[in-house]
Amino acid sequence: MGTSRRSYGGRTVEERRADRRDRMLAAGLELFGTEGRNGTSIERVCQVASVSIRNFYEEFTSRDALLVEVHKRIMEASTQAANAACASAGEVTLEERLRINFTVGLGTIFADPRAVRVAYTEVLGGGSEVQEYWLAWRANLAGVFRRYRAEEVERGRAEDGDSTMPALMAVGAIHELAHAASQRPSEVPLRALVDELVRFTLAAIGGSAAVSR
Known part of the structure; x- marks a missing residue:
């Protein structure tokens, strides 16, 4: 029997390792989301996750590598929920698609204050590894908005042109507005935030007319 299929307590090596990784990600969300990156040590993550330091370094190269993976998990859950909602809605306008994306995607994140802190505060305070990841993530989201713009051009609802800078501007605005709203949840309800973001x-990506006030 190969090492990978060996069973310990009824679970394979892969299953035990996956369980440890999940516990470390959960510990990362808890600690980064409550005590922040600067207040979180690898030792503390291991204590909360009930794993050894050696186990940690089998999965992550550093504390920032864990932060990146926690952020990825938050954003993947948000994106999957938004995509599923858009798919259920069928054929919709760009305005409707954006509204669904923001309502469901941000709603998924805002449901957990720890996720909000990781997504809009802690990811901006990491070292070079986190910053490199953040720039790539931002560029990827800007690419989504460029595709939206291209679709609007094809439908004759927007003028053709380079949408790179407007798309990056939209990404920056989303992050800043979501961060500001997260600091004042009682003053800025999700619906008001979504209205402004849509x-x-x-306006930024040059789609159909902006939502009237």
Whole structure:
């Protein structure tokens, strides 16, 4: 029997390792989301996750590598929920698609204050590894908005042109507005935030007319 298929307590090596990784990611969300990156040590993550330091370095090269993976997991859950909602809605306008994306995607993140802190605060305070990841993530989201713009051009609802800078501007605005709203949840309800984001994004990427006030 190969090492990978060996069973310990009824579970394979892969299953045990996956369980340890999940516990470390959960510990990362808890600690980064409550105590922040600067207040979180690898030793503390291992204590909360009930794993050894050796186990940690089998999965992650550093504390920032864990932060990146926690952020990825948050954003993947948000994206999957938004995509599923858009798919269920069928054929919709760009304005409707944006509204669904922002409502469901941000709603998924805002449901957990720890996720909000990781997504809009802690990811900006990491070292070079986190910053490199953040720039790539931002560029990827900007690419999504460029595709939206291209679709609007094909439908004759937007003028053709380079949408690179407007798309990056939209990404920056989304992050800043979401961060500001997260600091004042009682003053800025999700619906008001979504209204502003839809209006701004439509204007930034040159789609159909901005939402009227």
